Amino acid sequence: MNESCTRVLLVACCLLASTAWAQDGSPGKGIYTCTTADGRKLTGDRPIPECTAREQRVLNPDGSHRATLPPFLSPEERAAKEAADRRAAAERIAQLDAIRRDRTLMQRYPNEAAHQRARLLALDDANKAMHISERRIKDLGAERKPLLDEAEFYKGRPLPGKLKQALDANDASVEAQEQLIENQKAEIVRVNARFDAELARLRKLWAGATPGSMPPLGELTKTAPPATPKPGASK
Template sequence: MRPSVSRRLLFRPSALVALAGPLLLTCGATAWAQTKPSPSGIYTCTTPDGRRLTSDRPIAECQSREQRVLNSDGSVRKTVPPAMSPEEQAAAEQRRRIEEVQRAAQQDAMRRDRNLLQRFADEPTHQRARESALDDIRQAMQQSEKRLKELAIERKPMMDEAEFYKGKRLPLKLQHQLDTNDAAADAQRQSIDNQKSEMVRVNKLYDDELARLKRLWAGAAPGSLDKPPAPASR
């Protein structure tokens, strides 16, 4: 009896090789995948009780310990510090906020200094800007002083009329006119006082600006003239 075709193929060496090839390739790929190093590295650490652990990801048992990340050849790729406690996290967040405030203040100072240098190339330019700002205040003060003199002139006939009522109660109309004149004069005097205070403020502003500009003109870097803000007390 002739053997079946399947039996003849089973005992031919070439058929065995053909059948075994795909199986060997599959097994080899599986073994290579199992031994391929993790792209994130190999984590290793020693637990508080002395056990040495290794994993292809951060080790939960060593959160409070330093963990080393190794390459496939055993060399150290990086070191992962211990996880911070809640108190350490709060302190780190506070430091981060302070640094952000300082960076923002530094950037504001740089912008302000650059704007100053763009506006004022020299001291005469700055002085002209000061005088222009003061002129507006001086004009307003002159208007108030002029109005105050006008009110004094308007008040004279009222006072002359009031002489007829010396020792007596003034007529309501005359009393109202005097009161209105007094209130208007007080308002103008208050305006003059405010304008004088504004002149002091503007001069102080330009004095501070000029002192800063002199240092910038001398070569100080924009933003380098301010101290960083002090941390806010908690």
């Protein structure tokens, strides 16, 4: 659609709006006023074509405000406005959610001692699992010793199938326990990183920062440096 056709349609919209206002039952004529993009203030007794893209105020004859006529939007402009409105609504929801999370965090941890107790409790399961695996590796070492002693009798010869199978099973069990230990070490690092990020946030909130004013915790932990060892973490 060319520019002249677009302008004709906009003027037609203005005339239709003017007719609607004239038929709304309000006493007296409406006075339309607006300010153009170049700063000119225009006034008329019907919607002003020069201000179809701008907000127009509708006044009563005594100069009091009756209503506001929104800009006439093209389909493209309307789609852009609706998209902007959706983004703004999503941002408002995200902000309210951030405020709620911060307030919940402060209620859960009213002070640093409470947060430290929660950290140690969260680390407890991983530490216990590591200790169990470490003890199991020691037991597997004890179980392996008689197998190695028996293997000495077959030095330079193939091991009997049963003995070889027992040694292989022992090796596999040790490897599995070592992998479990590595997994628990990684879990300890993850837990400490989460509590480090929470503590940094809580210290700001305790000091008076507004809930919801900081980036989400997920963004902080993505860039957080490796956690320093904390009490209760196995070495």
